[in-house]
Amino acid sequence: MEKLRKRWLSLYVENQIGVLSKISGLFSGKSYNLDSLTVGTTEDATISRMTIATVSDDETFEQIKKQLNRQVEIIKVIDMTEMFIKMKEILYVKVKKCTAEDKTSLFQIAGTFKGRVIDYGRDSLLLEFVQTGAKNDAVIKLMKTEFHNIEVVRGGSVGIESISVMDR
Numbered sequence: 590m591e592k593l594r595k596r597w598l599s600l601y602v603e604n605q606i607g608v609l610s611k612i613s614g615l616f617s618g619k620s621y622n623l624d625s626l627t628v629g630t631t632e633d634a635t636i637s638r639m640t641i642a643t644v645s646d647d648e649t650f651e652q653i654k655k656q657l658n659r660q661v662e663i664i665k666v667i668d669m670t671e672m673f674i675k676m677k678e679i680l681y682v683k684v685k686k687c688t689a690e691d692k693t694s695l696f697q698i699a700g701t702f703k704g705r706v707i708d709y710g711r712d713s714l715l716l717e718f719v720q721t722g723a724k725n726d727a728v729i730k731l732m733k734t735e736f737h738n739i740e741v742v743r744g745g746s747v748g749i750e751s752i753s754v755m756d757r
Contacts (some may be wrong), residue, residue, distance in 0.1 A: 595624070597676070597748060598654070600639040603662045604630055612639065612661065621645065625678075625722075625745035636664065640676075642722075642748045651721050669748055676748035680704075680718040681695035681727040681738040685710050691736065698735075699724040702728050724747055747748055 602608050607669040609628055619733055625642040643653065650670075657666050695714050696713055702724065708715035718728055725743065732739050 591648060593644050593646055595670075596643050596645060596650050597674070597746075598641040598657070599667040599669050599748065600641065600657065601631070602628075602637050602639060602665075602752075603664065604635050604637045605662060608662045609639075611660065612641075612657070615656055615660070616643075616653075617631040619656065621649065624700050627628070627745035629747075640745065642746055669750065673704070673753075674748045675751050676721060676746050677719050678725060678746040679724050679744040680720075680728060681707075681742040682716045683713060683727065684716070684736050685713045685734070685738040685740070687714055687736075694735065699729070699744070700727070700729065704728070728740040 600612070602612070606692075609626075613623065613626060615621075622644050623641065624644055626639060628635070628637050628639045631638050643650070645653065654666055656667060657663055684691065687695070692714055695716065697704060698704070699716050701718060703718050703719060704718040706714055706716045718725055727741075729741055732741075
């Protein structure tokens with residue numbers, strides 16, 4: 590059995606109604622695992638760019654790319670798996686029922702993990718982190734062990750090929 594591993598695709602697609610649904614439907618229809626999917630318009634308002642993260646073996650990943658390349662609405666498919674890329678995701682963590690001591694700890698956590706406090710209430714705090722998925726995983730793990738009343742909202746990763754040779 591081939592080894593499963595994380596892979597990334599970037600798609601340039603026509604900015605039309607139903608394209609996102611069609612692409613996500615392709616993944617579910619073929620029972621491909623879709624870890625994350627983000628989409629936004631590019632510098633050209635008629636074109637959107639999608640960043641897709643999936644976990645698969647080599648054979649399945651080749652099938653995914655072939656299926657995507659057959660779609661009329663897809664302009665270009667880029668396999669970013671082996672490229673040096675800059676990739677980040679956004680993470681919001683709301684901590685409710687905080688004490689003054691909790692708030693002090695949360696400001697320290699934000700500083701340590703390069704996050705920031707973006708909203709503040711009498712007994713709650715909202716933090717924002719824009720970093721790699723692995724670093725956001727670490728933040729969530731820490732928050733779950735330290736605080737009992739948290740709410741997590743996480744966006745999918747977006748990525749672009751690096752100009753210089755650097756790691757993700």
